[in-house]
Amino acid sequence: MMDKVFVQGLEVLTTIGVYEWEKGIRQKIRFDLEMGFDNRPAAADDDIHKTLDYAALSQKVSSYSEQNHVELVETMAERIAQLILNEFPVLWVKVRLTKPSAVANAAGVGVEIERFAARVSKL
Numbered sequence: 001m002m003d004k005v006f007v008q009g010l011e012v013l014t015t016i017g018v019y020e021w022e023k024g025i026r027q028k029i030r031f032d033l034e035m036g037f038d039n040r041p042a043a044a045d046d047d048i049h050k051t052l053d054y055a056a057l058s059q060k061v062s063s064y065s066e067q068n069h070v071e072l073v074e075t076m077a078e079r080i081a082q083l084i085l086n087e088f089p090v091l092w093v094k095v096r097l098t099k100p101s102a103v104a105n106a107a108g109v110g111v112e113i114e115r116f117a118a119r120v121s122k123l
């Protein structure tokens with residue numbers, strides 16, 4: 001069993017979509033993130049510096065997704081997963097990206113992906 005740090009319902013306004021009308025507007029997307037991380041050192045010392053800082057991570061994800069415009073939710077989810085794996089000491093990451101307003105009569109549509117750090121051979 002592995003510890004996790006999570007960020008739930010992180011909302012960002014950005015330009016994302018395959019259709020021409022989507023390229024000139026900003027739409028809300030929502031991230032639900034889970035990261036595999038050993039929380040025991042931080043807990044033992046009650047030390048923020050030993051945590052996976054979910055505030056710092058949320059800020060990076062928000063900035064990247066606001067400023068980088070793609071067509072597919074698949075592309076954005078992959079880029080966010082790689083950003084987290086490259087910039088934070090996590091073992092794996094799960095990225096769920098929801099577009100809440102894309103499909104009429106659906107509460108949300110999107111993708112969920114899970115990626116492992118290259119240094120993790122097998123968990």
Ligand SMILES: Nc1nc2c(c(=O)[nH]1)N=C([C@H](O)[C@@H](O)CO)CN2
Nearest residue numbers: 016017018019071072073074102103
């Ligand atoms: N699997 C996907 N299907 C669709 C996507 C997508 O990014 N991945 N995008 C669209 C449109 O941009 C849609 O969100 C507009 O309503 C359609 N299907």
